[in-house]
Amino acid sequence: MTRPPGAVSHLGSFLVAAALVLVVLTGCGGDDTVAVTTSDGPPSRGAQLASESCSSCHGQSFEGVDKLGPALRDNGFVRDHSDAELVAFIKEGRPREADDNRTGVAMPPYGGNTRLTDEDLVEIVAFLRTLQ
Numbered sequence: 001m002t003r004p005p006g007a008v009s010h011l012g013s014f015l016v017a018a019a020l021v022l023v024v025l026t027g028c029g030g031d032d033t034v035a036v037t038t039s040d041g042p043p044s045r046g047a048q049l050a051s052e053s054c055s056s057c058h059g060q061s062f063e064g065v066d067k068l069g070p071a072l073r074d075n076g077f078v079r080d081h082s083d084a085e086l087v088a089f090i091k092e093g094r095p096r097e098a099d100d101n102r103t104g105v106a107m108p109p110y111g112g113n114t115r116l117t118d119e120d121l122v123e124i125v126a127f128l129r130t131l132q
């Protein structure tokens with residue numbers, strides 16, 4: 001009994017072709033990832049959370065809104081406090097009658113969004129640092 005000529009090499013060609021298809025598919029996946037990433041990168045989670053929970057008073061670009069909230073860009077209070085202090089401040093807010101209230105408008109606890117977790121606040125504070 002002899003093996004039909006070419007049987008082994010056919011199987012071999014098939015495996016080589018399958019391997020090539022895999023290499024090409026994997027390569028395309030990598031290219032796609034590069035293609036959707038912009039040079040600035042996507043907004044951080046802290047930036048997204050701050051836009052959702054803080055922009056209404058502090059401004060879309062955190063430049064401040066008259067009679068609602070001071071600018072968080074280039075802000076001495078942010079610069080002068082540690083990350084932990086800022087997280088604690090955001091949780092507590094600053095009532096209108098507080099001695100250190102400067103505008104006569106209250107900063108509500110958690111900016112009014114009590115669903116924000118400690119982890120969320122740490123990410124928001126990291127984002128505020130990028131505005132200084």
Ligand code: HEC
Pocket residue numbers: 050053054055056057058068069070072075076077078086090094100101102103104105106107108110111112124
């Ligand atoms: C309902 C409006 C409102 C929202 C929403 C709000 N804030 Fe404020 N925030 C204020 C006001 C008003 C002050 C200033 C209080 C004062 O006069 O001292 C303030 C002050 C601050 C300060 C201190 C700045 C300074 O110069 O004293 C920080 C930091 C801050 N807010 C962060 C945040 C963050 C982070 C969020 C979102 C999680 C947020 N705020 C949401 C109204 C708001």
